[in-house]
Amino acid sequence: MKEIILLKDGEIVLKGLNRRTFEDVLKKNIRHAISHLGSFEIKSAQSIIYVKPLSDDIDLDEACLKISRVFGIVSYSRAAICEEKTLESIIATAPVYLEKELKAVKTFKVEARRSDKRFPYKSPEICAELGGVILDKFPHLSVDVHNPDLIVNVEVRDFGAYVHGAAHKGAGGIPVGTSGNAAILISGGIDSPVAAYMMAKRGLKLTAVHFASPPYTSKRAEDKVVRLLRRVSRYAGKMTMYTVPFTKIQKTIKNECPEELFTIIMRRLMMQISSRIAADNDCTALITGESLGQVASQTIGALSCTDDVADLLVFRPLIGMDKQEIIDISYKIDTYDISIEPYEDCCTVFTPKHPRTRPVLKYVKEAQEKANFEPMIEEALANLKVTEISAKDE
Numbered sequence: 001m002k003e004i005i006l007l008k009d010g011e012i013v014l015k016g017l018n019r020r021t022f023e024d025v026l027k028k029n030i031r032h033a034i035s036h037l038g039s040f041e042i043k044s045a046q047s048i049i050y051v052k053p054l055s056d057d058i059d060l061d062e063a064c065l066k067i068s069r070v071f072g073i074v075s076y077s078r079a080a081i082c083e084e085k086t087l088e089s090i091i092a093t094a095p096v097y098l099e100k101e102l103k104a105v106k107t108f109k110v111e112a113r114r115s116d117k118r119f120p121y122k123s124p125e126i127c128a129e130l131g132g133v134i135l136d137k138f139p140h141l142s143v144d145v146h147n148p149d150l151i152v153n154v155e156v157r158d159f160g161a162y163v164h165g166a167a168h169k170g171a172g173g174i175p176v177g178t179s180g181n182a183a184i185l186i187s188g189g190i191d192s193p194v195a196a197y198m199m200a201k202r203g204l205k206l207t208a209v210h211f212a213s214p215p216y217t218s219k220r221a222e223d224k225v226v227r228l229l230r231r232v233s234r235y236a237g238k239m240t241m242y243t244v245p246f247t248k249i250q251k252t253i254k255n256e257c258p259e260e261l262f263t264i265i266m267r268r269l270m271m272q273i274s275s276r277i278a279a280d281n282d283c284t285a286l287i288t289g290e291s292l293g294q295v296a297s298q299t300i301g302a303l304s305c306t307d308d309v310a311d312l313l314v315f316r317p318l319i320g321m322d323k324q325e326i327i328d329i330s331y332k333i334d335t336y337d338i339s340i341e342p343y344e345d346c347c348t349v350f351t352p353k354h355p356r357t358r359p360v361l362k363y364v365k366e367a368q369e370k371a372n373f374e375p376m377i378e379e380a381l382a383n384l385k386v387t388e389i390s391a392k393d394e
Helices: 016-037 060-067 087-097 099-104 123-137 191-200 219-236 247-256 259-280 300-307 323-332 361-369 374-382
Strands: 003-009 040-045 048-053 073-081 107-114 150-157 160-164 168-172 181-185 205-212 239-245 285-287 313-315 385-389
Touching: 003 016, 003 060, 003 160, 016 040, 016 048, 016 060, 048 060, 060 073, 073 087, 073 150, 087 099, 087 123, 087 150, 087 160, 099 150, 107 123, 123 150, 181 191, 181 259, 191 205, 191 219, 191 285, 191 323, 205 219, 205 259, 219 239, 219 385, 239 259, 239 374, 247 259, 247 374, 259 285, 259 300, 259 361, 259 374, 300 361
Parallel strands: 107 150, 181 205, 181 285, 205 239, 285 313
Antiparallel strands: 003 048, 003 073, 040 048, 073 160, 073 168, 150 160, 239 385
């Protein structure tokens, strides 16, 4: 029996005259996500995207898993293709295709959608005819129209008739690449990978910026970030990671700046460097994993001081979330176990004992200007390490 995957658009249906552009990007992202599994025909009509395998040996379970992580899809269903677009073919297909599910439940109902109005039977007639056949073949079943164990779905559409069981929830959001480009300041912690995921869900294509301070941070710490980004890449697609050599800058902060301002000045310099990398990669925003009040560098005063040097809009998708909410998302996207591995990043190097939680911008600027950081920034930018990130490398 031939099968197909039916995908339903999410917010794309609200995009008016731009809808076709969003759908084209979504189909491109779907094709990229499943291209390594084999050849597929991908087309769209009436808010449905049809993903049809072109050979019988394609692993559709794996294809559904990959598709479940593509932003822009509200739900997806693995369905049987009826040999003909006739009521007789629908009745012949449904009990066979859903036999295992029908044997395992006690109640069911049939739901039919007849988007092809040329089909001679209306939806209630399809439901009644198919429901009667199912009751005859599976006498242990009864119909429950309010809370059935199984919904038998029939879809009569332009390209054919299809039968499937329950639809599965998609990743939601809008297709990656439809909202522009942004740079995520990525560390090895729990928060920034979640922030990256959340902004990719809003259609941003990501560039990653990571700061390393060898020998204070190890190669394993950088490798940890690469593995985190590969997990994020399952949803966000391919991205480039720029690793910034930050040791000389951090040593200068320690030696020449007031201890209580170490973290604020470090964050300001990270913002300056990230803004330049972002501009070189056509990014129009920065993303951080900061949550208001979580640590001393994430108070309103501290965030104001760091934003002062950012040349771009700064997105903080976690700003109003508590830690458990962030952890819950990290479990969902499978980054938590990597994030808690004990390899420190440069944000934990030279941490002050008593950081200032209410810094005054004037005094922060004065403290930063006592050291000449510009040559060190230029040197760091000239020695960036570039790593291409893809979920396929996992």
